[in-house]
Amino acid sequence: xxxxxxxxxxxxxxxxxxxxxxxxxxxxxxxxxxxxxxxxxxxxxxxxxxxxxxxxxxxxxxxxxxxxxxxxxxxxxxxxxxxxxxxxxxxxxxxxxxxxxxxxxxxxxxxxxxxxxxxxxxxxxxxxxxxxxxxxxxxxxxxxxxxxxxxxxxxxxxxxxxxxxxxxxxxxxxxxxxxxxxxxxxxxxxxxxxxxxxxxxxxxxxxxxxxxxxxxxxxxxxxxxxxxxxxxxxxxxxxxx
Amino acid sequence: xxxxxxxxxxxxxxxxxxxxxxxxxxxxxxxxxxxxxxxxxxxxxxxxxxxxxxxxxxxxxxxxxxxxxxxxxxxxxxxxxxxxxxxxxxxxxxxxxxxxxxxxxxxxxxxxxxxxxxxxxxxxxxxxxxxxxxxxxxxxxxxxxxxxxxxxxxxxxxxxxxxxxxxxxxxxxxxxxxxxxxxxxxxxxxxxxxxxxxxxxxxxxxxxxxxxxxxxxxxxxxxxxxxxxxxxxxxxxxxxx
DNA sequence: CGACGTGTTGATTCCTGTCAATACTCGTGG
DNA sequence: CCACGAGTATTGACAGGAATCAACACGTCG
Numbered sequence: 001x002x003x004x005x006x007x008x009x010x011x012x013x014x015x016x017x018x019x020x021x022x023x024x025x026x027x028x029x030x031x032x033x034x035x036x037x038x039x040x041x042x043x044x045x046x047x048x049x050x051x052x053x054x055x056x057x058x059x060x061x062x063x064x065x066x067x068x069x070x071x072x073x074x075x076x077x078x079x080x081x082x083x084x085x086x087x088x089x090x091x092x093x094x095x096x097x098x099x100x101x102x103x104x105x106x107x108x109x110x111x112x113x114x115x116x117x118x119x120x121x122x123x124x125x126x127x128x129x130x131x132x133x134x135x136x137x138x139x140x141x142x143x144x145x146x147x148x149x150x151x152x153x154x155x156x157x158x159x160x161x162x163x164x165x166x167x168x169x170x171x172x173x174x175x176x177x178x179x180x181x182x183x184x185x186x187x188x189x190x191x192x193x194x195x196x197x198x199x200x201x202x203x204x205x206x207x208x209x210x211x212x213x214x215x216x217x218x219x220x221x222x223x224x225x226x227x228x229x230x231x232x233x234x235x236x237x238x239x240x241x
Numbered sequence: 242x243x244x245x246x247x248x249x250x251x252x253x254x255x256x257x258x259x260x261x262x263x264x265x266x267x268x269x270x271x272x273x274x275x276x277x278x279x280x281x282x283x284x285x286x287x288x289x290x291x292x293x294x295x296x297x298x299x300x301x302x303x304x305x306x307x308x309x310x311x312x313x314x315x316x317x318x319x320x321x322x323x324x325x326x327x328x329x330x331x332x333x334x335x336x337x338x339x340x341x342x343x344x345x346x347x348x349x350x351x352x353x354x355x356x357x358x359x360x361x362x363x364x365x366x367x368x369x370x371x372x373x374x375x376x377x378x379x380x381x382x383x384x385x386x387x388x389x390x391x392x393x394x395x396x397x398x399x400x401x402x403x404x405x406x407x408x409x410x411x412x413x414x415x416x417x418x419x420x421x422x423x424x425x426x427x428x429x430x431x432x433x434x435x436x437x438x439x440x441x442x443x444x445x446x447x448x449x450x451x452x453x454x455x456x457x458x459x460x461x462x463x464x465x466x467x468x469x470x471x472x473x474x475x476x477x478x479x480x481x482x
Numbered sequence: 483c484g485a486c487g488t489g490t491t492g493a494t495t496c497c498t499g500t501c502a503a504t505a506c507t508c509g510t511g512g
Numbered sequence: 513c514c515a516c517g518a519g520t521a522t523t524g525a526c527a528g529g530a531a532t533c534a535a536c537a538c539g540t541c542g
Contacts, residue, residue, distance in 0.1 A: 147319040440521080
């Protein structure tokens with residue numbers, strides 16, 4: 001089954017035009033990109049890239065959510081990256097993927113054949129610099145996550161995750177907003193893999209936060225945050241961000 | 242007190258020349274770098290960069306070990322990066338440091354004033370590309386560490402750490418070597434911050450591994466690994482790396 | 483309706499954290 | 513020279529938070 005593309009294939013009206021790897025490209029560079037890009041869609045649950053497989057393409061996420069996961073033979077799994085629209089998948093200069101990438105919702109990618117893209121990186125300073133910028137941003141995000149994984153309690157992990165989703169999927173300014181509703185892109189199980197917990201612990205913490213009125217649940221996936229500051233205080237960052 | 246520089250200030254004989262950010266620079270680019278670089282040394286325990294402070298320079302580690310750490314007001318600390326010779330400190334394009342960087346042994350840096358270096362990144366493709374390569378390598382390392390922090394047991398964390406130090410500080414080929422001796426650059430306390438443990442747990446696991454003959458200790462800092470494969474099996478990577 | 487995927491809740495275990503006492507190493511100074 | 517103290521490390525007792533094992537609830541789809 002093929003998903004219909006619900007967006008224009010034109011870069012000018014692309015929803016991630018100003019945030020993705022192409023953000024700082026000029027008119028001429030955009031024409032080059034436009035000529036070699038192609039779109040690809042994946043249904044929720046599908047694997048986009050297998051660890052160990054040859055990487056044929058790199059891509060920007062146009063819509064949907066994907067996870068980068070690291071798993072071992074004994075069945076342990078850790079999600080090491082949450083990829084939302086405008087995030088970049090794949091690594092130029094590397095032949096084989098080292099992590100699995102999975103679509104957790106329906107995902108649309110703007111793809112470039114890897115070899116072609118590597119060529120671009122070498123010849124288009126704007127792209128090389130944007131790649132560097134994005135890599136360094138991801139590195140910072142990874143380091144913040146290392147703190148979460150190494151030092152936060154289960155409760156703080158959940159609160160932090162909710163703040164992250166609020167920050168990344170909401171247009172509103174989180175500093176001024178008070179009440180807020182968000183849709184979780186992940187199942188309890190996928191959250192547990194991201195947070196370094198079990199799904200039971202995730203579920204319990206959601207129940208506790210709900211019982212204390214810090215969050216409200218509408219179904220399993222929609223979360224209402226009546227007081228953002230109260231949730232922020234539970235995230236264990238002690239006045240940061 | 243000032244530390245004496247125990248190395249030549251000439252790039253040609255620099256111990257990290259072929260691995261650092263300058264690895265792929267040509268003769269002319271090296272001359273530019275050579276003209277703006279300056280060396281700086283820090284005693285063990287000194288802070289190289291404070292979170293929140295303005296970043297005046299970026300630098301390559303020439304010798305010694307430094308840690309990047311994230312700490313909260315309530316006293317929790319997580320080391321989010323272990324920096325060894327050839328690693329790069331600082332982020333071009335950012336005004337303020339977001340992490341503390343601490344010298345855990347005496348450290349010598351090859352520094353570049355940040356503004357100058359940013360200019361270089363924009364005008365020297367070899368440097369921009371090398372920066373990208375190193376950033377992506379660090380991102381991979383950070384992701385592997387996320388797995389360690391989120392999913393490994395205390396015992397596996399220690400074994401993994403010892404393998405990491407063996408890999409990064411030994412000239413020998415770890416695939417063929419069997420017995421190996423390494424010097425730990427970190428105290429038990431610093432290791433606990435890196436591994437997301439307490440220092441007591443680190444100490445206990447060392448004692449256990451020692452009692453089982455998987456490692457031998459000479460003093461507190463020197464570790465002999467009689468059988469690398471045996472230690473590798475304890476690292477919990479199940480046939481990876 | 484029943485099966486399956488997903489989520490919740492309970493009982494129990496156990497690994498690691500916490501609190502505490504003690505040892506070891508290395509300088510310093512009386 | 514030895515006592516002393518600071519920093520570092522080891523070990524023990526105990527507590528607690530999250531994992532594990534298990535039962536059950538909810539919603540959807542065939």
